[in-house]
Amino acid sequence: MRDRARGCLLGLAAGDALGAPAENLTPVEIRRRWGRLTEIEGGGTDDTEYAIFAASMLVRRGHGLTSHDVERAYRTEIIPRATGPMRGAGFSELGTVEALRRGLEPPLTGLVHQHGWSDGLAMRAAPYGIFCPGDPAEAARLVEQDGLVSGSGEGIAGGRAVAGAVAAAMAGAEPRDVVQAALSVIPADSWTARNVVRVCEVLAAGGPRGRGEEAVEALHEAVVVRHYPWTDIAPEAVALALAAFLAGDGDVEESVTFGVSLGRDADTIGAIAGAVAGASQGEAGVPARWAARIGPVTGKCLPVVAGRHVLDTADELVEGL
């Protein structure tokens, strides 16, 4: 279990770092610059730091974690240090901080800003799956406590789907069953579920050539919102990340590099695909050259986690099982 936990968070950090320079680029532009982007160029982003933060709450509160614990953590550990610009934070985190400053409480803090469907919860959902191996429903219930502070609706569904997928992968489920586990913990009548089903259909129709340019195009056509300038939409990012995991048949490098080749919120897509594939394959499944690039986080997005390493975080989570 420790091995899968370490693989999961290492995969998350590697996907985050690999995808960072491709964020918001089109697949065509990514191919023009790198061909296939396979080498980590710089550090990770908010995905890794918020995942470490989520894990720290789980380690302290365990299965008793409530949205009020999460609210308190925002008030005591994030807000006092967010005096200037909140680097790396998305609209949902900033909107939540402003809502908390206005004195609101969850779930209103996640409802009043307009990014309830942000993939901010999905990007940090992996620790909840690690904490509930083989129990996707409990992983989804726990991540929702986190999500009620900063998200709503599809944002919470996206977090539930990723936590459920990781929980299943932690127990050694096959890729197809991992995706079924994600679907099992979200409403069938949701944007996220409809998008996950769509990408599964696209990949099924694509056959063995399911990882080439045609697949990239077909996946975009299936789930990418055209008339919207921001890319951090959970129903889209989660579906593309699970598609990448399926297209890579659970292999970490294949899944993550394909996920990043999709562009859009590439670091979050890479992080989710890496987390699910890493949980599935264990620490040795993450390419050694990637693992060597993952050091302690700098705290550039969340100062409270500066100096923490994802591997120590994984060990702490497993000790709490």
Add this chain to the structure above:
Amino acid sequence: MSGDRIRGAFAGLAVGDAAGWPAGRHRSALHAPWSRRLYRELDAFAEEHRVTTLPVPFALNQPVAPLRIGPSDDAEWLAWTALTIDLRGDRPRAEAFRELTDVRARISVATALDNLAKGVEPPASGHDNPHHFDDAAAIRAVAYGAIGRDPTEDAQVTNALDGVLGARAMAAAVAEAVASGQVGRAVEAALAVLPPDTAIGHNARAALDAARAAGDPFAAVPALDAVLLDHVYSYAVGAAQTVPLALALAEAAGGELGRAVPAAACLAPVADSAPALTGALAGACGGFDAIPEGWIASVRTLAGCCLPDLAGRDLIEVADNLTSHLTEGIA
């Protein structure tokens, strides 16, 4: 009488639509694209040269008429709604949207049209939509409210959750204002359809409290900014912000359009639609005859800046036609 108040709702919306600063931006869509590109370059120029002289929509070799005070996107979408309402209710509402081509529309509507084209039907067309929460349906709901109809089916084509609640609240408020002319009763009718545990329901009550404490619409502007607007997101057409503002400012003004709309226009981020919604509600309360003549003259003729087919149409005639069709339908 209610005909005067139905006209008041339509004209009031157009007045508010014209009063907000984004109207000039929308109306400049009638200019050549290169003209708007120059505008963007001048914006960059101000940034590069650190000059505080900011560009405004301008007419270089272009007609100046679009830049005069006049109605823009919201008045056109209201007119389109009134012209396409199916009073017998036997045609799926999405069909009217499917007939739209070559339009400018909010992100919610543009995405919904994409969804419909892909075979994603309502309510998913409005729900699987990054701007499901915006007030596009609330604007259209003014037409439904004016004739006492339920806007839900129309709203669900392009919106969901707070976006649909915003439409229901506007329709309820306008229907009551048309019936009684009482702004207090209109606000109560809106609150009755806004659950307090939703963002829009919470914000509506918070906005009303803030405006009541300030006692006057203009005096309430800073408090409303503090209570409703977080200034985080890049767009400010959320129904959970603009509909509560309309309710609060119309009530604080005692239903007087001339006091409510200017205050809404002062809230710059939401000036695209909050003044329009405020104007619709206040216009319905006070009626058409209470709206200054100069404003009516300036806002009644549609520009076609979003829906080109509506260029030159008279919004008041559109309102009157809706009323007469309704009367014939009842008879």
